[in-house]
Amino acid sequence: MKVIRIVSNVLLGLLVVVLLLAAIGLAPVDDTPYQQMDYYRKTRQQLAALPSPPKPTAALQAGWAKVNITPSFTTATGGYGARLGKHWHTVNDSIFARAVVLDNGSNRVAIVGLDLLITPPTVVEALKKRLPEVGMRWENVYMGAIHSHNSLGGWAPGLVGQLIAGGYDERVVPLITNGILAAIRQAQANMSSAELGYGQTNASDLIYNRMANSGPTGPLDGTVRLLKLKKKTGQTALICSFAGHATLFDDSASEYLSRDYPGALVDRLEKDDADFAVFLAGAVGSTGPEVKAPDDFAEIRTYAGELADRIERVLPTITTRTDSTLAMLTLPLGLREPNPRIIGNWRVRPWLFYTIYGDYPSDLKALHLGNTVLIGTPCDFSGELAVELAPAAKRDGVNLMVTSFEGGYIGYITPDRYYDRQQYEVREMNWFGPYNGAYFKEMMTGLLDRITRK
Known part of the structure; x- marks a missing residue:
C-alpha cells in the first residue's frame, strides 16, 4: 500500500506540473480579424507614411x-x-x-x-x-x-x-x-x-x-x-x-x-x-x-x-535598354502575437515562443527596377498568393517578382482558407495565426502601389 501511495503521489505531482505548465504556456488561438488589431492599424500608418523615393539624377x-x-x-x-x-x-x-x-x-x-x-x-x-x-x-x-x-x-x-x-x-x-x-x-x-x-x-x-x-x-x-x-x-x-x-x-x-x-x-x-x-x-x-x-x-x-x-x-x-528607374521601400511589418498551434486550437503563449525562437523584427521590401518590381517577404510565401497579386501588378503596369526569405523569418504564409487543414505548412509552420494571407496581400499590394506611383 505504501508503494501505491508513493506512486499515486508522484503521478498526481506530475499531473499538477503538466497542468501548471499548460496554464502558463498555452492559450487559445486568437482569431480576432486582423483589421481590428493594433498591429494592422500601425502597419497601415507606416505604409501611408513611406516617403516618395527621389528621382534619378544619373544613368543606371x-x-x-x-x-x-x-x-x-x-x-x-x-x-x-x-x-x-x-x-x-x-x-x-x-x-x-x-x-x-x-x-x-x-x-x-x-x-x-x-x-x-x-x-x-x-x-x-x-x-x-x-x-x-x-x-x-x-x-x-x-x-x-x-x-x-x-x-x-x-x-x-x-x-x-x-x-x-x-x-x-x-x-x-x-x-x-x-x-x-x-x-x-x-x-x-x-x-x-x-x-x-x-x-x-x-x-x-x-x-x-x-x-x-x-x-x-x-x-x-x-x-x-x-x-x-x-x-x-x-x-x-x-x-x-x-x-x-x-x-x-x-x-x-x-x-x-x-x-x-x-x-x-x-x-x-x-x-x-x-x-x-x-x-x-x-x-x-x-x-x-x-x-x-x-x-x-x-x-x-x-x-x-x-x-x-x-x-x-x-x-x-530580352531587349536591354537604358532605364534609370531605381527605388526601394522598406515596410516594418507588424504581426499578430505568435500563435503556433500545439493541440487542436491551443497555441504556445508569446513569452514561450520568443524564449525558444527569439524576437526578430520583420519587413516587407519593394524594389522598383526598370519596369519590374521585386517584393521580398520574410517567410516561405505561398505561390497561390503570388498568383493572386498579379492583377495589382498589371494595373500598375509592371512586372512582379515575389521572393521569399528577405530576413526576419516568420514561417509559412498561406491562403487563409487552408488554416484549419491538418497540413505541415499551416500547422507546424504557421507561427503567427490566422488571416495572414489576406494581411500580406493587402500590405504587398499597398507597397506595390506606393513604389509605382508617378
Whole structure:
C-alpha cells in the first residue's frame, strides 16, 4: 500500500506540473480579424507614411560580385528537423554570397542572394550594425536565398533554431556576414553604366502543390522570371527567380553540402549565358519540385538543365535598354502575437515562443527596377498568393517578382482558407495565426502601389 501511495503521489505531482505548465504556456488561438488589431492599424500608418523615393539624377550603374563562404569547418546541415542537426562532411558544391549593386545618382541599392536555406535573422541583425562599413543601410539592401535544404546550418540559437538549422555555431554568423559585406564591396568596385531588360518563361509543369495532399488547391506561380543587366563592356548579369523548393537532395543525404538545383542552374548560366548570375527563391510556400531521375544527383542535373533550357530559349528575346528607374521601400511589418498551434486550437503563449525562437523584427521590401518590381517577404510565401497579386501588378503596369526569405523569418504564409487543414505548412509552420494571407496581400499590394506611383 505504501508503494501505491508513493506512486499515486508522484503521478498526481506530475499531473499538477503538466497542468501548471499548460496554464502558463498555452492559450487559445486568437482569431480576432486582423483589421481590428493594433498591429494592422500601425502597419497601415507606416505604409501611408513611406516617403516618395527621389528621382534619378544619373544613368543606371551596376556592379556585381560573389564571395565563397564555404567554411573550413563542418557545420550542421541547415534544412529543418528531418536532418536532425546532422553535419555535412562532403562539399558537393561551394556556397556563395552574391551581390548586385545598383545606383542611379539618387539611390544606391544592393541585391544580395545567399546560397542558404533562408536569410538568417541573426545575420540580418549583424548586417544592420555593420552595413555602414560599406556605405549602406538595411533599408538599401534587398535580401534573398536559394532555400537549399543542404546548405550551411548553425546560424540560429534556441530550440527552434536547432530544429531548423542544427546546433548553433558562433563562427557561422560572422562568416556569412563578412561574405556579404565583401561581395558588396567588390560589386561597388566594378560598377559602370548598364542597361536593363526583363523576360520570363513558364515552368509550371516542374512544380506541384504540396497542399493538394489535404484537399483542393488553386494555381501556383510557375513562372521563371529574369532580369538582365548589360554593361557597355558587354558583360552581363542575370537575376533569376523561381518557386520550386530546393529539396532534390533527400533528407537522408545530409552529409552533402550543396546548393541543390539552384546552384547547378546558376553554374550553367554563368558558363554559357552570362558573366554572373544570382538565384532568388520565389514564392516557394507549399511548392515542391516535380522531377523524375534515378537518384538525387541526377534529379538536380535534370531539373537545373530543364530550367536552363527554357531560360536559354527566352534570353534572345530580352531587349536591354537604358532605364534609370531605381527605388526601394522598406515596410516594418507588424504581426499578430505568435500563435503556433500545439493541440487542436491551443497555441504556445508569446513569452514561450520568443524564449525558444527569439524576437526578430520583420519587413516587407519593394524594389522598383526598370519596369519590374521585386517584393521580398520574410517567410516561405505561398505561390497561390503570388498568383493572386498579379492583377495589382498589371494595373500598375509592371512586372512582379515575389521572393521569399528577405530576413526576419516568420514561417509559412498561406491562403487563409487552408488554416484549419491538418497540413505541415499551416500547422507546424504557421507561427503567427490566422488571416495572414489576406494581411500580406493587402500590405504587398499597398507597397506595390506606393513604389509605382508617378
